[in-house]
Amino acid sequence: MTACWPGRLPTHGRFGYSPITRRPDYAWPNGARLAVYIGFNIEHFAFGDGLGACIGPASPQPDVLNHGWREYGNRVGAWRCLELFDALALPAGALVNTALYDHCPELVQACVARGDELIGHGHSNAERQGAWDEAHERALLSGCRERMQRESGQAPAGWLSPWISESAVTPDLLAETGYGYTLNWCHDDQPVRMRTRGGSSIWSVPYPQELNDIPMIVGRLMDARDFSAMVVDNFDEMREQSRAQPLVMGLALHPYIVGQPYRLRHLRTALAHLARARDRGDIWFTTPGAIASHMQQLAADRPADFA
Numbered sequence: 508m509t510a511c512w513p514g515r516l517p518t519h520g521r522f523g524y525s526p527i528t529r530r531p532d533y534a535w536p537n538g539a540r541l542a543v544y545i546g547f548n549i550e551h552f553a554f555g556d557g558l559g560a561c562i563g564p565a566s567p568q569p570d571v572l573n574h575g576w577r578e579y580g581n582r583v584g585a586w587r588c589l590e591l592f593d594a595l596a597l598p599a600g601a602l603v604n605t606a607l608y609d610h611c612p613e614l615v616q617a618c619v620a621r622g623d624e625l626i627g628h629g630h631s632n633a634e635r636q637g638a639w640d641e642a643h644e645r646a647l648l649s650g651c652r653e654r655m656q657r658e659s660g661q662a663p664a665g666w667l668s669p670w671i672s673e674s675a676v677t678p679d680l681l682a683e684t685g686y687g688y689t690l691n692w693c694h695d696d697q698p699v700r701m702r703t704r705g706g707s708s709i710w711s712v713p714y715p716q717e718l719n720d721i722p723m724i725v726g727r728l729m730d731a732r733d734f735s736a737m738v739v740d741n742f743d744e745m746r747e748q749s750r751a752q753p754l755v756m757g758l759a760l761h762p763y764i765v766g767q768p769y770r771l772r773h774l775r776t777a778l779a780h781l782a783r784a785r786d787r788g789d790i791w792f793t794t795p796g797a798i799a800s801h802m803q804q805l806a807a808d809r810p811a812d813f814a
Contacts, residue, residue: 521678521701522711530697531812533753533805539791540749542798543742543781545592546667546690546714546759547599547623549585549614550632551606552577557633558670560725560761577763581611584766589617591775595782600794602628602667602690605654612658619659624794627651627686629669637672644674648684664796665690667714679704688799690714696745696754698802700813710799712755717741719759724770731765735773739780746789755798 535542552559555569562576592599601618603625608615618625629636630651636644656662666681667690681689682703688710699711716722718741723729738758745756765774785792806813
């Protein structure tokens, strides 16, 4: 059989290979070695059409079972999660569908009132942007950014595509429409600078596809107790690893999943573990935007190290 690519394989050209053991050293604020953040996904789905995670087999539309399960997150689960974050004084990066402004603006307002970072997350998670043409995708990125600025008083610096769906030009369009970082790529435990076609760059801030309730609980059918233990184990191991290199640990949460009472009970245990480490000064508990800003300042101060 003849190989499709007998030589060098196709590449994205956004960044080169770099082993984590051979990189410049640096620290997070207050000398911390591990930065930790919550990616709090608050989403809205079209009724009777489009994509969405399923608690049971998809039914003919309107799929009331699965739509209602997801809507529980906006009506109940998200509010319980915010109460937990408040109790532990934890900031969050709120990944916001702009359709929420039409459906439940009170929820976005609650995140703003807490001082959370708002991050662009498409208009609805019922659709993917990766198959769209460039003009349509540019309009989505610009429209979401403008609406979040208008409705909440803050334009998002970062973006996570619904379903992590990208076109070949998404990083270029993000830079061209005013975004400074992306959460789409899950290839590293440190922020990575990505090249764009215009000659500028954006930061790829690590976003987890393992430490994430959808692939673990929905995809792999993990019990809530085990998911909580996984968060603690991941944190404890990364804290040890960060003695050698500064690292980022993100935790991706969806309120229609972890906002269910029996899961929230176990999430409380895991987040309390992280909060105690924060209180001891062992970590920097922050937001993705603050991580990207810190890297941008490092790059300005040490251009040879972060070219």
